[in-house]
Amino acid sequence: MRILKKQELVQTENKVKETYRYILKENHGSSDFQDAKVKETISNKIFELANVNNVAITLYDLQGKIITSSRPQKENLSSAFLQKLLKTKSIVKEQETATPKNSILYSSWSYLNYQNKPIAIISTETTANKSSWYYHFKILVKQHFLAIIFLLILSGYAAWYISKGITKKIAHISKTLQKTNVEYLETPIEYSDRDEIKPLVDSYNIMLEKLQEQTSILARTEREEAWRDMARQIAHEINNPLTPLKLSVQNFQRKYNPEDENNEEKVRNLTQVVVNQIDIISSITKAFSDFAKMPVNNDSLIDVVKTVKYAVDIFPDHIIEFSTNAEEIYYKIDNIYLTRVITNVVKNGIQAIHHQDKKVKVEIENLQDRFFIKIQDNGSGISEENKDKVFEKKFTTKSTGMGLGLFMVKKIIEDYEGKIWFESIEDEGTTFFIEFLKKY
Incomplete structure (x- = not known):
């Protein structure tokens, strides 16, 4: 102006x-x-x-x-x-x-x-x-009003015509994209026009080919990883009873005295422990033959005190201290599962002790509406950075471990509506608490 x-x-x-x-x-x-x-x-x-x-x-x-x-x-x-x-x-x-x-x-x-x-x-x-x-602007608009209106109408029609053609093409592409999932990866978009949309369609088709390749690789990798996990789990479950079984036999052999009057009773106890652990291994191998399944729950009313006592008896008696405030505690649970839980936690406790004076205390505390199983070791404890990872799958601090033990222990306990947690102090030790509510 x-x-x-x-x-x-x-x-x-x-x-x-x-x-x-x-x-x-x-x-x-x-x-x-x-x-x-x-x-x-x-x-x-x-x-x-x-x-x-x-x-x-x-x-x-x-x-x-x-x-x-x-x-x-x-x-x-x-x-x-x-x-x-x-x-x-x-x-x-x-x-x-x-x-x-x-x-x-x-x-x-x-x-x-x-x-x-x-x-x-x-x-x-x-x-x-x-x-x-x-005011001058209004005069200018008035002078060229008809020309402005004509240009607006013309540009609006041109924009509508162009957008209508593009919209049809985009709608067709959109329908194809909506079908894009694992089942329709083999269906690329067929597009012959050479316009602005052509590069987009070509990019989509190239992406589809790569996605097909990646999906195939992922499926193969998932199958392989599933079999690896299964193999690790079975190996871990079989190794759990084998290790203490070996220690128990070696301990008996070391202390065996031909002139001991209690030899018959000791042999009977050892035999019972060995048979119990063999039953566990047998159930695992049988389940593996049935398409690598873990043992199906066989719940029955068992004496928890007796089962825990048998589970810890396979470990050296100079390491294990067992105590209970009840003679009997009956609870409906799979005997094999409870044995595996105790064996896993005790074994982990022993492995966490890096000095000669190894001690693992297993205590059963019976209350009116619940009971606790406490397993305390005098090992190196759990660091702050690892406390949140203890029950995670595949987490382990051992060079030979599979990282499945405590993960499976937690799953078994929670399947029976129980709880497991721990308290740990570095360089002093760790105590695991297992809690079950009594059902009446």
Whole structure:
């Protein structure tokens, strides 16, 4: 809008120049502004021109002195300004004014030529309110209203036509993408048009091929990993009873005395322990032959005190300390599962002890509505960073461990609605607590 205002001011100035040239011509071509008749004529005409064009007009001689002006209190032009005007031939300025508020003063200076010679300097001034810019804009819109409406309609129709074609193509692609899952990976998108959507379709088809390859590799890897897990689990479960069984036999052999009167009873106890552990191994191997399943629950009402006692008897008696505050505690649970739980935790406790004075205390505490099995070792304890990982699958701190023992122990206990947790102090030891609620 400011550019339009400046152009408008220059056009007005040119009209004023034409008027003055006409006045000079009518006065027999005299360009002497000091002539009384000429000066009177242009002085009278300057107010008329100012009112008609709504501008302020000032006429200067070539030395910058005012000849006449439609606005009082005008100053002569400085020599510096005259030098600048001589170089540029025309000067247009704009500046904000304090009065009236929010208005801009536009000023223009240029030479008034007559018969191809500069005879004076003419200046025109006008003010414009900033809010009038909106008015000028409305005028511009009104002048070109029909053209603008036509262009809007044309562009809207073109956009609709183009988008309609693209939308159909995208809808087709969208239906194909909705079917993209493991069952439809072999169905690429068929697209023959060579437009902006073609690279997208090609990228999708390439991604589909890679996804097919990755899915095949993943399925094969999952099958292999499942068999590895199964093999590790079976090996771990079989190893659990074998290790203490070996220790028990070695301990008996070391302490065997042919002249001991209690040999018959010791052999009977050893035999019972060995048979019990062999039954566990037999159940595991049988389950493995039935598509690698772990033993199915065979719950019965058993004496927990007796079962735990048999489970710890296979470990060296100089390591194990067993105590109970009840002679009998009957609970419905699989005897083999409970034996595996105790064997796992005790074995882990022994392995956590790295000094010679190994001690593992197994205690049964019977209460009115529940009973606890506490297994305490004097080992190295569990570090803070590993406490949250103890019951995770595949977590182990041993170089030879599979990381399945305590994970399976927790699962067995929770299957019987029990709880297991531990308290541990580094370099002092760990105590595992197993809790079962009595069911009446």
